[in-house]
Amino acid sequence: MPDTPYTADEMMTIAAARMLRNGAVCFVGIGLPSAAANLARLTHAPEVVLIYESGTIGSKPDVLPLSIGDGELAETADAVVSSVEIFSYWLQGGRIDVGFLGAAQIDRFANINTTVIGDYKTPSTRLPGAGGAPEIAASSGEVLITLRQTRRAFVEKLDFVTSTGHLDGGNSREQFHFPGKGPTAVITDLGILTPDPVTKELTLTSIHPGVPLEKVIEATGWPLKVAPELRTTAPPTENELRVLRDLQARTARAHADGL
Amino acid sequence: MLQLSEAIRQHVHDGDVVALEGFTHLIPFAAGHEIIRQGKRGLTLIRMTPDVIYDQIIGSGCAKKLIFSWGGNPGVGSLHRLRDAVEKGWPQPLVIEEHSHAGMVTAYAAGAAHLPFGTLRGYLGTDLPKHNSNIRFIECPFTGERLAAVPPIRPDVTIVHAQRADRRGNVLMWGVVGVQKEAILAAKRAIVTVEEFVDRLEAPPNSVVLPSWIVSAVCQVKGGAFPSYAQGYYKRNNAFYKQWDKIAVDRDTFKSWIERHVTGTKDFDGFRRSLNQEAERA
Numbered sequence: 324m325p326d327t328p329y330t331a332d333e334m335m336t337i338a339a340a341r342m343l344r345n346g347a348v349c350f351v352g353i354g355l356p357s358a359a360a361n362l363a364r365l366t367h368a369p370e371v372v373l374i375y376e377s378g379t380i381g382s383k384p385d386v387l388p389l390s391i392g393d394g395e396l397a398e399t400a401d402a403v404v405s406s407v408e409i410f411s412y413w414l415q416g417g418r419i420d421v422g423f424l425g426a427a428q429i430d431r432f433a434n435i436n437t438t439v440i441g442d443y444k445t446p447s448t449r450l451p452g453a454g455g456a457p458e459i460a461a462s463s464g465e466v467l468i469t470l471r472q473t474r475r476a477f478v479e480k481l482d483f484v485t486s487t488g489h490l491d492g493g494n495s496r497e498q499f500h501f502p503g504k505g506p507t508a509v510i511t512d513l514g515i516l517t518p519d520p521v522t523k524e525l526t527l528t529s530i531h532p533g534v535p536l537e538k539v540i541e542a543t544g545w546p547l548k549v550a551p552e553l554r555t556t557a558p559p560t561e562n563e564l565r566v567l568r569d570l571q572a573r574t575a576r577a578h579a580d581g582l
Numbered sequence: 583m584l585q586l587s588e589a590i591r592q593h594v595h596d597g598d599v600v601a602l603e604g605f606t607h608l609i610p611f612a613a614g615h616e617i618i619r620q621g622k623r624g625l626t627l628i629r630m631t632p633d634v635i636y637d638q639i640i641g642s643g644c645a646k647k648l649i650f651s652w653g654g655n656p657g658v659g660s661l662h663r664l665r666d667a668v669e670k671g672w673p674q675p676l677v678i679e680e681h682s683h684a685g686m687v688t689a690y691a692a693g694a695a696h697l698p699f700g701t702l703r704g705y706l707g708t709d710l711p712k713h714n715s716n717i718r719f720i721e722c723p724f725t726g727e728r729l730a731a732v733p734p735i736r737p738d739v740t741i742v743h744a745q746r747a748d749r750r751g752n753v754l755m756w757g758v759v760g761v762q763k764e765a766i767l768a769a770k771r772a773i774v775t776v777e778e779f780v781d782r783l784e785a786p787p788n789s790v791v792l793p794s795w796i797v798s799a800v801c802q803v804k805g806g807a808f809p810s811y812a813q814g815y816y817k818r819n820n821a822f823y824k825q826w827d828k829i830a831v832d833r834d835t836f837k838s839w840i841e842r843h844v845t846g847t848k849d850f851d852g853f854r855r856s857l858n859q860e861a862e863r864a
Contacts, residue, residue, distance in 0.1 A: 353656060353657060354657065376683060377605045377606055377607070377758045377760070378605070378758055378759070378760070379758065388657070389656060389657035389658070389818075389820045389823065390606045390656030390657050390818070390820075390823070391605075391606060391656060392605045392606025392607050392656075392758045392760075393606065393818055393820075394607070394757070394811050394813055394817055394818060396758075397607070397757045397758050397813060398813070403757060403758060403759070405759050405760065405761065405763065405764075405790075406605060406630065406683065406687045406760045406761040406764075407687045407688075407690070407691050407761060407764055410683060410684040410687050410688075410702075411684075411687065411688070411691075411702070414684070415684065415702065415703055415704075434707075438680070438709070438710075443709075443713050445669075446668070446669060449660070449664075449665045449668050449669055450654075450660075451652050451653050451654030451660075452650065452651060452652050452653055452654075452680055453651055453652065453680070453681070453682040453683070453708070453710060454631075454651060454652035454682070454683050455652075455682065455683040455684065456682070457682045457684070457704060457705060457708045457710065458682055458683070458684040458702070458703070458704045461703065461704065461706065461707075462703065483709050484707065484708050484709045485708060485709070485710070486708060487706065487707030487708060490707055496707075499706040499707055499728075500727070501706070502703075577820075578820040578821065578824070579821060
């Protein structure tokens with residue numbers, strides 16, 4: 324047990340990093356997924372292949388990129404290819420094991436929204452939009468999703484379906500014959516949710532240390548299913564915390580430069 | 583080979599369909615500023631990843647429509663001017679046509695290949711086709727698989743920034759090259775700004791080279807991608823992208839920034855000097 328205190332965000336990033344197995348080929352979203360994927364690479368998964376949608380294959384950045392196409396990603400990559408190539412040949416071509424996505428909203432079947440809050444024509448909040456996510460969600464072998472768990476994010480009904488998870492649950496995803504099997508885990512700052520094998524409804528299967536169950540239930544906009552054998556996530560190790568904090572400190576220094 | 587101001591004057595007209603492409607890298611900021619300076623109006627803008635330069639063009643009232651797949655300030659947040667135009671119609675309403683990245687690259691490739699549509703395994707199960715009639719579905723004539731189809735993107739003019747060109751106007755770019763080559767080949771006219779002119783391109787075979795005869799104008803604008811970056815020349819100025827958030831969030835702050843640094847300066851060098859002077863005063 325580490326004595327070092329840690330934040331809920333650190334627990335989330337570390338728990339998300341652990342989901343990525345060594346050697347996996349991972350299509351990485353910007354932000355939380357990128358932090359988790361690089362932490363994995365710098366700890367237990369040195370052979371992970373990180374692919375960014377700017378076309379960089381096998382990126383090994385020393386600092387986290389602010390954008391999905393920072394020079395750091397290209398300079399440390401095994402190969403850099405065009406946008407047409409990355410989406411057509413590598414993603415659609417079936418070369419991706421894991422798609423790692425963030426989201427603004429998620430529903431109980433792990434469909435996600437990154438497009439708009441409110442009505443599409445008269446939105447209350449206009450979000451950046453789809454980017455690569457719809458096809459990452461469709462064509463990656465499996466999908467990991469990481470985001471903070473709140474009632475605003477974990478909603479009964481999405482305002483907009485940007486990327487397809489398990490649709491209406493059960494075998495409803497199968498109607499589209501997607502090459503990938505869809506979301507396999509959602510990692511939040513409170514716990515880990517995984518789809519039920521039959522209904523595909525997200526179920527809390529692991530809760531982070533010290534988080535009361537009521538808090539997770541309250542942070543979910545639908546009646547949350549809880550696994551009968553709810554596990555407690557292993558707390559961050561000293562090494563995981565040290566590597567993550569070093570990475571974030573290097574990143575903050577690098578991005579403050581300029582002007 | 584032209585001055586940038588002359589190239590924009592000759593090749594970008596009010597009402598044109600214009601793609602200023604670049605995927606984080608090599609964003610043609612200088613050319614975007616020149617569009618604002620010349621007060622172009624009624625443009626349909628296309629870009630996979632509209633970022634700060636599109637925020638500036640839209641906030642300056644140059645555009646009536648945006649075709650895109652991801653609109654944000656990467657790693658920072660919203661594009662406030664884009665949002666203001668979409669949500670509140672300021673300074674004028676902006677129609678949006680929204681895709682995914684995979685859909686956009688397919689549409690550009692179809693444009694470059696002069697095909698009536700491009701096809702991809704995409705969009706299924708998403709709400710995007712409900713709001714965009716340019717996303718339709720077809721049945722594969724061989725397997726019966728249901729596939730998405732998108733019409734080609736064929737801009738009136740595509741504008742990109744690249745590292746260098748030779749004296750004959752052949753252009754070389756490297757690093758994250760995005761969809762620039764397809765965007766150029768899909769367009770009726772093309773403007774390229776470059777960091778420098780060189781006597782010999784020294785491009786290895788298979789490099790991304792745009793032969794001079796597919797480009798309408800090549801203009802030298804040193805640092806012309808700032809605050810984006812040009813690999814091998816300068817880094818992305820992430821601090822500027824963060825600072826932009828505070829400038830763009832307020833209409834008046836935005837307007838006075840544009841007036842001081844863009845419309846109040848003669849060219850991109852003037853813009854950079856103006857920014858530097860302000861930084862020194864602060």
